[in-house]
Amino acid sequence: GESVGLHLPTLSVQEGDNSIINCAYSNSASDYFIWYKQESGKGPQFIIDIRSNMDKRQGQRVTVLLNKTVKHLSLQIAATQPGDSAVYFCAEKLAGGYNKLIFGAGTRLAVHP
């Protein structure tokens, strides 16, 4: 399933399916992007990052794709598990300056058995 991260929408998937969470970022000058996972009652937790000189990066079960032309970022989760249920945020950092992260609105991922 796919979702655009506006106004905290919910993406519902079946356990074992692949999930795709999308994010439109705002600044073409951003040079660093991060996906965070936030479980209920906890702080955001780093999942994967990507720099603007790349268009794809893979981690364990997760892949981030960056399309700078349309300022779009996506997070793909393979073989989604119940433990993946959380709110997912993309964040961007402007080139230069200090490490100020600008967060997207978040997408809730609900994994059903």
Place this chain on the structure above:
Amino acid sequence: DTAVSQTPKYLVTQMGNDKSIKCEQNLGHDTMYWYKQDSKKFLKIMFSYNNKELIINETVPNRFSPKSPDKAHLNLHINSLELGDSAVYFCASSQEAGRGLVRTEAFFGQGTRLTVV
């Protein structure tokens, strides 16, 4: 060991009171932040300190005053609390980019849920 710890986890207080939230990080990072998360889960940066120096100060009422006694601590003091201050406040830390490190992601604490009644 908790990397970024903030206290208290929950804070319920009346309008008009003054309260503080404390944050400590043991990661050796040189930059610390305060973020506010509203009821719609939107996360917005409030302040950032680099080596005890204020470097980011977003449009935040001056009732909010951060204080960094050393680079491992960043506290947030809030005067004359208002109902609209109710939110979850997150402390975070990172190593500033340009120090030869690849990752510059921020590590977050567990949050302080502030409820103003």
